[in-house]
Amino acid sequence: MVSNPxxxxxxxxxxxxxxxxxxxxxxxxxxxxxxxxxxxGRGADVGILTDAAADVTxxxxxxxxAVSNRxxxxxxxxxxxxxxxxxxxVIEVPSGETSKSVESIGGIWNQMLNLGTDRRSVVVAVxxxxxxxxxxxxxxxxxxxxxxxxxxxxxxAMVDSSVGGKTGINLPGAKNMVGAFWQPEAVWIDxxxxxxxxxxTYRSGLGxxxxxxxxxxxxxxxxxxxxxxGLVRRDADALRYAIAASCESxxxxxxxxxxxxxxxxxxxxxxxxxxxxxxxxxxxxxxLHGEAVAIGMQMAAxxxxxxxxxxxxxxxxxxxxxxxxxxxxxxxxxxxxAMLTVMQRDKKVAHGKLRFILPSRIxxxxxxxxxxxxxxxxxxxxxxxxA
Amino acid sequence: MVSNPxxxxxxxxxxxxxxxxxxxxxxxxxxxxxxxxxxxGRGADVGILTDAAADVTxxxxxxxxAVSNRxxxxxxxxxxxxxxxxxxxVIEVPSGETSKSVESIGGIWNQMLNLGTDRRSVVVAVxxxxxxxxxxxxxxxxxxxxxxxxxxxxxxAMVDSSVGGKTGINLPGAKNMVGAFWQPEAVWIDxxxxxxxxxxTYRSGLGxxxxxxxxxxxxxxxxxxxxxxGLVRRDADALRYAIAASCESxxxxxxxxxxxxxxxxxxxxxxxxxxxxxxxxxxxxxxLHGEAVAIGMQMAAxxxxxxxxxxxxxxxxxxxxxxxxxxxxxxxxxxxxAMLTVMQRDKKVAHGKLRFILPSRIxxxxxxxxxxxxxxxxxxxxxxxxA
Ligand SMILES: NC(=O)c1ccc[n+]([C@@H]2O[C@H](COP(=O)([O-])OP(=O)(O)OC[C@H]3O[C@@H](n4cnc5c(N)ncnc54)[C@H](O)[C@@H]3O)[C@@H](O)[C@H]2O)c1
Ligand SMILES: NC(=O)c1ccc[n+]([C@@H]2O[C@H](COP(=O)([O-])OP(=O)(O)OC[C@H]3O[C@@H](n4cnc5c(N)ncnc54)[C@H](O)[C@@H]3O)[C@@H](O)[C@H]2O)c1
Ligand SMILES: [Zn+2]
Ligand SMILES: [Zn+2]
Numbered sequence: 001m002v003s004n005p006x007x008x009x010x011x012x013x014x015x016x017x018x019x020x021x022x023x024x025x026x027x028x029x030x031x032x033x034x035x036x037x038x039x040x041g042r043g044a045d046v047g048i049l050t051d052a053a054a055d056v057t058x059x060x061x062x063x064x065x066a067v068s069n070r071x072x073x074x075x076x077x078x079x080x081x082x083x084x085x086x087x088x089x090v091i092e093v094p095s096g097e098t099s100k101s102v103e104s105i106g107g108i109w110n111q112m113l114n115l116g117t118d119r120r121s122v123v124v125a126v127x128x129x130x131x132x133x134x135x136x137x138x139x140x141x142x143x144x145x146x147x148x149x150x151x152x153x154x155x156x157a158m159v160d161s162s163v164g165g166k167t168g169i170n171l172p173g174a175k176n177m178v179g180a181f182w183q184p185e186a187v188w189i190d191x192x193x194x195x196x197x198x199x200x201t202y203r204s205g206l207g208x209x210x211x212x213x214x215x216x217x218x219x220x221x222x223x224x225x226x227x228x229x230g231l232v233r234r235d236a237d238a239l240r241y242a243i244a245a246s247c248e249s250x251x252x253x254x255x256x257x258x259x260x261x262x263x264x265x266x267x268x269x270x271x272x273x274x275x276x277x278x279x280x281x282x283x284x285x286x287x288l289h290g291e292a293v294a295i296g297m298q299m300a301a302x303x304x305x306x307x308x309x310x311x312x313x314x315x316x317x318x319x320x321x322x323x324x325x326x327x328x329x330x331x332x333x334x335x336x337x338a339m340l341t342v343m344q345r346d347k348k349v350a351h352g353k354l355r356f357i358l359p360s361r362i363x364x365x366x367x368x369x370x371x372x373x374x375x376x377x378x379x380x381x382x383x384x385x386x387a
Numbered sequence: 388m389v390s391n392p393x394x395x396x397x398x399x400x401x402x403x404x405x406x407x408x409x410x411x412x413x414x415x416x417x418x419x420x421x422x423x424x425x426x427x428g429r430g431a432d433v434g435i436l437t438d439a440a441a442d443v444t445x446x447x448x449x450x451x452x453a454v455s456n457r458x459x460x461x462x463x464x465x466x467x468x469x470x471x472x473x474x475x476x477v478i479e480v481p482s483g484e485t486s487k488s489v490e491s492i493g494g495i496w497n498q499m500l501n502l503g504t505d506r507r508s509v510v511v512a513v514x515x516x517x518x519x520x521x522x523x524x525x526x527x528x529x530x531x532x533x534x535x536x537x538x539x540x541x542x543x544a545m546v547d548s549s550v551g552g553k554t555g556i557n558l559p560g561a562k563n564m565v566g567a568f569w570q571p572e573a574v575w576i577d578x579x580x581x582x583x584x585x586x587x588t589y590r591s592g593l594g595x596x597x598x599x600x601x602x603x604x605x606x607x608x609x610x611x612x613x614x615x616x617g618l619v620r621r622d623a624d625a626l627r628y629a630i631a632a633s634c635e636s637x638x639x640x641x642x643x644x645x646x647x648x649x650x651x652x653x654x655x656x657x658x659x660x661x662x663x664x665x666x667x668x669x670x671x672x673x674x675l676h677g678e679a680v681a682i683g684m685q686m687a688a689x690x691x692x693x694x695x696x697x698x699x700x701x702x703x704x705x706x707x708x709x710x711x712x713x714x715x716x717x718x719x720x721x722x723x724x725a726m727l728t729v730m731q732r733d734k735k736v737a738h739g740k741l742r743f744i745l746p747s748r749i750x751x752x753x754x755x756x757x758x759x760x761x762x763x764x765x766x767x768x769x770x771x772x773x774a
Contacts, residue, residue, distance in 0.1 A: 102493040102496065106493070109564070109565050110558055110559070113558050113560075113561050140567065141528070141555075141565050141567055142564070142565060143564060143565075143566075144553065144555065144566045144567055144647075145646075166531065168528075168531065171497060171500050172497070174500050177496070177529070178496050178528050178529060178530075179528060179530075179531045180527065180528055180531055180532070181531055181532070260531075
């Protein structure tokens with residue numbers, strides 16, 4: 001739970017830190033504003049990076065080409081100016097999901113080799129979830145593991161993919177099929193980088209933010225209701241608070257189930273069984289991930305109501321908040337048979353029975369097995385074509 | 388230390404088990420004879436595999452094509468006959484170091500996907516160090532980690548590469564540059580498979596066996612002196628004992644330094660700084676790895692004598708044992724300048740100063756820094772052209 005739910009101040013102390021509690025692999029998430037572009041002509045303040053790892057002789061920035069000039073270059077320059085004992089290299093990666101491939105990891109490994117990467121190097125991922133997953137996997141496997149820092153540049157990467165240590169690439173037809181658990185030394189989130197993010201991509205990230213309110217943190221949900229406008233406007237203070245609260249929730253869940261063995265991590269999949277089915281059956285890209293999650297949470301809430309697990313008020317409150325975040329809460333049509341086929345294949349299906357993460361109240365979800373197929377169909381139908 | 392240094396018996400109880408002590412990642416190394424080919428017409432006794440992992444629905448054998456028919460097929464058949472609830476697939480890999488490449492790991496990942504590999508699958512590596520490293524890396528990374536069992540088929544893989552959890556592949560010009568630490572559920576060593584191993588490859592593995600005697604286990608060294616003939620003849624009883632003692636030594640070192648962070652694991656590199664320089668400067672393949680290690684240990688022993696760390700008797704005893712194992716103790720010529728260049732690049736060099744693992748007595752080595760270049764040169768020269 002976030003300790004200070006009041007509107008944050010704008011001075012230095014408004015920077016926030018969340019700790020991911022993983023024993024000797026614990027690490028800080030530092031949430032700042034105006035530190036990458038620098039204030040008053042100063043360069044980037046890379047203290048968060050240099051504090052994160054001792055005895056560094058070499059920084060390898062792995063960078064989404066879309067953010068390279070504007071956001072990675074100042075970081076590289078500031079690291080370079082530390083002195084002659086430190087080398088800085090930049091590896092640019094084309095934007096988009098296709099960069100999470102066997103070919104691109106092969107290319108990155110070879111570039112890291114040619115750049116003389118070793119145990120005293122640190123990989124810095126500058127980009128969204130794609131670059132974070134790819135660079136993290138490169139760090140996990142080069143020389144059997146080098147240190148790693150994340151600088152996420154999308155809202156989704158800030159509140160989701162940068163926390164939890166999952167790294168990896170896709171195989172043809174299978175997302176995230178190859179990878180490793182590899183925790184970073186630190187995550188540095190500067191809200192300024194969101195300035196260049198397209199509207200729809202930005203708002204899609206809010207879908208995951210709302211998710212944390214529903215699954216884990218009723219107080220945060222209330223805060224979101226009061227501050228949705230500020231978030232949509234990308235207000236820096238509101239953003240730092242919302243990002244910190246989201247990371248707190250995810251960090252707590254990950255701390256309890258680092259390697260996805262106890263089942264606790266499954267609660268992060270609220271709305272996602274439906275969302276994956278929506279994404280797969282409408283063709284990836286029709287809905288952005290966070291948009292599909294928004295619609296999927298609506299379906300899940302209706303399913304919970306149908307089986308008597310929560311009341312209709314939860315759906316209304318969730319629906320109002322999603323709308324305030326300018327996220328979709330409905331879709332025009334759905335291929336329900338195709339969606340069911342995808343859901344049967346989903347990891348959340350054990351022995352052919354459908355399992356879902358469903359809310360009992362705002363701030364709490366449970367894993368429910370043995371869900372009747374007809375209830376699933378009805379929940380999808382009720383979510384189609386509604387305003 | 389091995390508990391029973393007497394000649395082992397040939398009955399059932401002559402099977403040996405060594406435990407690799409790694410907390411909740413601890414695992415057994417089972418050392419048997421006549422269990423893969425089966426006795427009296429029975430098929431392979433795969434109890435060691437089925438005991439190693441619970442709740443298995445799928446075995447994926449990754450197999451060196453050179454051992455496929457003779458040694459992997461009986462294992463696959465026996466696993467297949469367990470029943471309808473279990474699937475068995477075989478992925479064959481071409482023999483040789485080139486299979487430890489980005490291309491082959493990409494191919495294996497895709498095959499694992501097409502075979503429906505998931506968290507209830509177990510990868511079984513059947514082959515030498517090449518297939519063990521490759522299959523281990525595939526297991527470490529597919530679905531962020533699936534279970535893994537090693538069935539090593541070379542003596543080197545039995546006493547070295549199967550123990551310690553290092554997995555990985557090569558990059559062009561850089562051996563083992565990409566990989567992961569990933570411990571198997573179990574290692575199953577059946578000495579019968581050594582029957583098909585070429586003489587030189589077999590004896591090369593004895594180089595690493597002698598190494599354990601020198602670095603860690605004086606009693607084992609004495610046993611080797613008495614039993615070298617039996618080992619050269621590939622006597623099954625002698626082999627099980629020597630393999631168990633070697634694995635005990637390596638397991639103890641690895642248990643104290645699982646991820647190569649404390650420096651303890653470095654003692655396993657006795658003879659290896661010289662050996663890597665010999666291999667690199669003579670062209671890989673001129674000397675087999677274990678042969679280069681034998682010559683390298685001679686150079687290291689001479690270096691230890693030069694700096695007053697041990698007496699000449701150690702060199703004589705090591706030299707006699709290597710000769711009794713029909714391993715080389717000398718080479719005709721050496722490009723000493725080129726060897727020094729390689730050694731400077733070697734990981735064991737800190738800040739340009741040469742560091743070596745050197746013996747103080749049989750059964751004990753230390754890491755020695757700040758070695759004088761001229762002593763290194765003299766130790767190499769003394770090892771050239773000598774009988
Ligand atoms: N590791 C995890 O736990 C985890 C969790 C969730 C998602 N993911 C992965 O994350 C990926 C999706 O992440 P994403 O939504 O960040 O996608 P992304 O990395 O593809 O970024 C989305 C788009 O925004 C662009 N972009 C990024 N930052 C920008 C900025 N500041 N200004 C302008 N444009 C910018 C990118 O070039 C890209 O075109 C998927 O591959 C998914 O599998 C991983
Ligand atoms: N992971 C580790 O800790 C570790 C330690 C040492 C070495 N290694 C790696 O191990 C590899 C070398 O291992 P290796 O010496 O076993 O090489 P290898 O796997 O290439 O096997 C040597 C040769 O013997 C053949 N062969 C294997 N078993 C046979 C059998 N029973 N009968 C007939 N032929 C057989 C193979 O086809 C190959 O041609 C290197 O890649 C090295 O990097 C890893
Ligand atoms: Zn998501
Ligand atoms: Zn070796």
